[in-house]
Amino acid sequence: MTPPYPFSAVVGLADLRLALLLTAVSPAIGGVLVRGEKGTAKSTVVRGLASLLPEVGVVGGCRFACDPDAPDAECPDGPHDPGAPRAVRRAALVELPVGATEDRVVGTLDLQRALADGVKAYEPGLLAAAHRGVLYVDEVNLLPDHLVDLLLDAAAMGRAHVERDGVSVKHAARFLLVGTMNPEEGEPRPQLVDRFGLVVGVAAPQEAAPRAEVVRRRLAYEADSQAFAARFAEEDARLAERIAAARARLGGVRLPDRELDRIARICLAYRVDGLRADIVVARTAVALAAWSGRDTVTKADVRDAARLALPHRRRRDPLDPPGTDLEKLEEVLDQEAGDDPEDERPEDGGPDDGPDGPDSPDAPNSGPTEPPVDGSDGNTDTGSRPDRQPPPEPTGTEASTQSNGEREQGTREDEDGGVGVPAPAAFAGAPYRPKLLSIAGRANRQAGSHAGRRSPAYSRHGRVVRSRRPVGGKLTSLHIPDTVRAAALRDPARYTVSSEDVREAVRVGREANLVLFVVDASGSMAARQRMGVVKTAVLSLLRDAYQRRDKVGLITFRGRAATTVLEPTASHEVGVLRLAELRTGGRTPLAAGLRQAARTLQAERRRDARRRPLLVVVTDGRATSGPDPLTVAPMLAGVATVVVDCESGPVRLGLAQRLAAALDASCVPLAALQNWS
Known part of the structure; x- marks a missing residue:
């Protein structure tokens, strides 16, 4: 049997390793969510953790891993006799596949016994197998909602409650929940993210030496896994002993009132919801002290605990980029005048003393916990990027032309009908709950569908x-x-x-759909000052798509062409960033926008034929550049389409309604999206 890749053989990723070790010391922290791009050893590190966990004693023959010293009174295999035989085994590492069925997760009727003996018997699922061990969910952000609901119930209650197929069973299900995800593929539900105690962002090394060492070790492991594991066995054994010692020390660690007040101030400064953040930071700080061999929590413990526990809890909106404002954290930590001597971590006892050592460049305090979502330098201001300068503001005649508001073009165009100088990006207002836009009919059962919350299937x-x-x-x-x-x-x-x-x-x-937005960004939208309202509507629809687990794409058209601003993706946060940067100006090439939408949908159909598309065209129906959009309508035949009519004013031409008729689409006035209840 091939041994897992040794935990101590992983290069770098100090924050991730520290977070996993702390949750191994104190499972009450609530587990770890690992965010990172593909190929960054997320799964490798998690699987290596299982070999470090202390062995657990179980009641012999119990399928639910009951503790012989404190057996579960409601165990389906109980009641257990105090003199029942005991067994010792490794803590289980149970992997929950994204495509698992509900029966496999919570268990179901034992069909063999039902047929052979004519009795109703329960066959345990993955939640029972993970009790007192680790439940690992790879690609947790892609987990179907019905499985997320099961995990939420078990994580909240510490028990699994099964009511199905004539079986009624309750059993203990306390486990260390570890999930990994690629942010490019979208975010998990906020309720599930909140159940993770710690969140760590990982990225590939950006220097040649560590990258080469990663490859060197991986090749050595593949060449002879047994010899490679033996090479790091001693280091892994030391970590396992240290976990066991820290667990034994955990109950004696003191959390001073001074540090407890500090934790409360930090959580208030971050405006986190509820009190779970305070509790998790406190538990993590205590685990840090126990891991470092100390009996008292210090200010440095609180700092590191907050850095690991707050990135996902500071988000006021599910589409905000995650991350910890380190400057704010330091400011709150230093609010009190002077420093208490006990705040300084001893030279030989801090978390920097393992697993990489105090002088390691991979120490957990180096670098931000979460890499910036947009690839910038970490600035969380989504309105601009440091490497992109806004176009110059129009002056003189151009400015007066824009302020006039009577011409259709919001900017001066060049001689060949180009885009010209774009107007400044309009700001979106507060999002609202929009009307549900869905596809009529049900998806083909044989083709399958993506679980979600939009269209019936x-x-x-x-x-x-x-x-x-x-x-x-x-x-x-x-x-x-x-x-x-x-x-x-x-x-x-x-x-x-x-x-x-x-x-x-x-x-x-x-089911979840592909919602493709085609947005008019021409000068007419800017001149009539409608772009802010339009952005608010699209932002609201983006949030709705996130909640319904859809993929989204964004196409804009202005000047003489259409641009795919956002290729179809599950990363809704990127859509919000692109929408914030959207500028207006130029003529209205509506036909080009529809043609680009047809090409995009055709490409997506080849990539994923199971996901039905919903096209949302946001326009006033005007077309001042290119061919008549009605000539392009046949390219979108059979595509479920909604036209959001942005036309305003006392005199209306009804062009959007005409376009909707040509596309066999529903036509929804812009104001009707917000007035929905």
Whole structure:
């Protein structure tokens, strides 16, 4: 059997390793969420942690890993006799695949016993297997909502409650939750993110020497994994011993009132919701002190704990970029005059003393916890980027032309009809809950669909509405009660199941779509000062798409061409940034925008045929550049489309309604989006 990659063999990633070690010391912290680009050893580090966890004692024969010293009174395999045999085993590392079924996660009816003995018996799932161990979810941001709900319930209660297929079971499910994700693929639900105690951002080394060392060690591991593991066995053993010692020391660590007040001030300064952040920071600071071999929490412990526990809790909006404002953190820490001698960490006892040593360039205090979302230098101001300067403001005749507001063009255009000088970017207002825009009809069951919250669909996940015989001999989801019932009716004497008895479950839920926005950014939008209202509407729709787990794309058109501002992606935060930078000006090439949308949807259809697209065209229907947009409408035949009519004023031409008729689309006035309730 190939041993896992040793934990101590990982190069760099000191913050991540420290966070995992602290949660191993104190599982009550609540687990770790690892954010990082692909290929940054996220999964490798997590899998290496399992070998460091202390062994656990279990009741012999118990499928739910009950502690023999404190067995679960409601254990389905109980009650346990105090004299029952004991066993010792490694803490389990259970991986929850993104495509797992609900039955596999929470457990289900034991079909074999039901058929053989005619009794209702429970077969445990992954939550039971992870009890007192680690539950690892790779790509946690892609986890379907129905599985997220199960994790939230178990994380909140420490128990799994199963009510399905005639089975009613409760069992303990306390585990260290570790998730990894790539921010480019979108964010998980805020409720799930909040359940993670610590969040760490990782990135590939930006220097040649550490990158070369990573490759060198990986090649050595692949050449001879046993010898490579033996090379780092002693270091891993030392870390395991240190975890066990820190756990034993944890209960005796003192959290002074001075530091507890400091934690409260930090959380107030960050305006976090609720009190979970305060509790997590306190638990993490105590774990830091125990890990460092001290019996009292210091100011430095609080600083490091806040740096790991607050990045995901400072976000006031789910589409804000995550990160910790280190300057604000230092300011709050230094609010008191003077320094207490106990605030300084001893030279040989801080978290910098492991796993890399106090003088390591990978020490956990080096660099920000979370890499900037937009690739900038860490400035969280989403209105601008340090490497991009805004175009010069119009002056003289240009300025007077813009302020006039009567011409259709909001800017002066060059002789060949180019874009000209764009108007300053308009600011979006506060987002609101918009009207639900969805696709009529249900998705094709055989093609499958992406679980979400927008359009109705037959899918593998959702509410069971009935059962039926498998179509084409292909079984997608077994309906156990009806299968057993059919077998009993066919052959009451033998009570055996044959292929003709099998029934599949028909489920109806909602799916996630690709929502492609095509936004008019021409001068007419700027001249009539409508772009701020339009941006607010699009921002509200972007937030709605995030909540409904959609992919989003953004196309704008102005001057003589259309531009794909945002390729279809699940990263809604990038869409918000692009929208904030959007400027207006020039003529209105509506046909070019529709043509670009058709090309984008065609490419996405080849990439992912299962995801149905919803096209949202935001325009007043004017077309002052290029061909008549009605000639392009056939390119979008069959695409579910909504036209958001931005026309305003006492005299209206109804051009957007005409466009909607040509596209066989719904036409929604801009004001009707906000007035929806």
